[in-house]
Amino acid sequence: xxxxxxxxxxxxxxxxxxxxxxxxxxxxxxxxxxxxxxxxxxxxxxxxxxxxxxxxxxxxxxxxxxxxxxxxxxxxxxxxxxxxxxxxxxxxxxxxxxxxxxxxxxxxxxxxxxxxxxxxxxxxxxxxxxxxxxxxxxxxxxxxxxxxxxxxxxxxxxxxxxxxxxxxxxxxxxxxxxxxxxxxxxxxxxxxxxxxxxxxxxxxxxxxxxxxxxxxxxxxxxxxxxxxxxxxxxxxxxxxxxxxxxxx
Amino acid sequence: xxxxxxxxxxxxxxxxxxxxxxxxxxxxxxxxxxxxxxxxxxxxxxxxxxxxxxxxxxxxxxxxxxxxxxxxxxxxxxxxxxxxxxxxxxxxxxxxxxxxxxxxxxxxxxxxxxxxxxxxxxxxxxxxxxxxxxxxxxxxxxxxxxxxxxxxxxxxxxxxxxxxxxxxxxxxxxxxxxxxxxxxxxxxxxx
Numbered sequence: 001x002x003x004x005x006x007x008x009x010x011x012x013x014x015x016x017x018x019x020x021x022x023x024x025x026x027x028x029x030x031x032x033x034x035x036x037x038x039x040x041x042x043x044x045x046x047x048x049x050x051x052x053x054x055x056x057x058x059x060x061x062x063x064x065x066x067x068x069x070x071x072x073x074x075x076x077x078x079x080x081x082x083x084x085x086x087x088x089x090x091x092x093x094x095x096x097x098x099x100x101x102x103x104x105x106x107x108x109x110x111x112x113x114x115x116x117x118x119x120x121x122x123x124x125x126x127x128x129x130x131x132x133x134x135x136x137x138x139x140x141x142x143x144x145x146x147x148x149x150x151x152x153x154x155x156x157x158x159x160x161x162x163x164x165x166x167x168x169x170x171x172x173x174x175x176x177x178x179x180x181x182x183x184x185x186x187x188x189x190x191x192x193x194x195x196x197x198x199x200x201x202x203x204x205x206x207x208x209x210x211x212x213x214x215x216x217x218x219x220x221x222x223x224x225x226x227x228x229x230x231x232x233x234x235x236x237x238x239x240x241x242x243x244x245x246x247x248x
Numbered sequence: 249x250x251x252x253x254x255x256x257x258x259x260x261x262x263x264x265x266x267x268x269x270x271x272x273x274x275x276x277x278x279x280x281x282x283x284x285x286x287x288x289x290x291x292x293x294x295x296x297x298x299x300x301x302x303x304x305x306x307x308x309x310x311x312x313x314x315x316x317x318x319x320x321x322x323x324x325x326x327x328x329x330x331x332x333x334x335x336x337x338x339x340x341x342x343x344x345x346x347x348x349x350x351x352x353x354x355x356x357x358x359x360x361x362x363x364x365x366x367x368x369x370x371x372x373x374x375x376x377x378x379x380x381x382x383x384x385x386x387x388x389x390x391x392x393x394x395x396x397x398x399x400x401x402x403x404x405x406x407x408x409x410x411x412x413x414x415x416x417x418x419x420x421x422x423x424x425x426x427x428x429x430x431x432x433x434x435x436x437x438x439x
Contacts, residue, residue: 004399011400067429077425152294204280215281231266238256
């Protein structure tokens, strides 16, 4: 665990740096994939950047709206450059909406665009795992095993390491499959199914799960839902969907 | 790959595969339910969101003492600071303002001075100059820096009425709206 790197007078948050590095590498991967699928790399990069910027602005806006009473007396604080006052759910909603509007405006084909995003997303999730390892977040359940890690004062499942390994495996499968002559939409749905399956499996080793009805873990239930949707989606798309044309 | 496509297209085969995978997922989800309340992070003391805030007993600059666990039932903001740290100094008036506004609703601001790398006299002089009225505790031997795994100054922990850490903000200076919004959420959640 290394949440902060101290360089001289600066304290750099390593988890955030890893997320930024992951985003950058995902965008590089996207450039290559766009070229192979006759999509404009610039347009896809703009799609991500617009989604990201609107997402961040939306996350702040959502936070401010939820705390309007506080911000009414401190209007300038709305623009403060700090990552503490963000509402992630709202950010995701705003970011996706902006990306959708931009994609429609640019007449981007839905499934080939999503397929082009899949390998980059796979790589990004590896860095999310590394970021969790650096911050100590997404920690494992207490257990004493030869491979346990001591995190937050207790021996625990190294859930972050499991997460990185699973993400690497998903990325490897997507990377190996991306050149195969499959129907449009296969790659993104395979990515969703594999990621959901790994979440269902690995959540069992987490020590910070949100618990719902009868001790069930909410992320596992969400993972099962995504898994089911992905399987149904693959079947429906496979019926009448043309194959993807790839440039080697 | 053609075999795979045929498999996905074939309704019966794909339904069977889906049913097997989802059934396995449901079985695994049911088997990994959490039934043991002692597994909860809220029972373990650690300086991390969702964990019990590590307890401490420290001297204060006004010759008193303070024990964190004795403040159970109130919202506590623990701010680790030093008088030589510019962002720490910059955010102190903000904590004072928030303390004045929310003190009656049960908020306690507890500024823990890193005295082992500062000095009690400097802390006292700084507090007097700014007219700080909340308790300022002295970490003379670095025990809090160690138990709260302090990596950068300032670091602020927002602790709910059950003693559970709800937010950890590393760095500063924090703006007033951020502190107020978090404190208000905690007060609302506790009532």
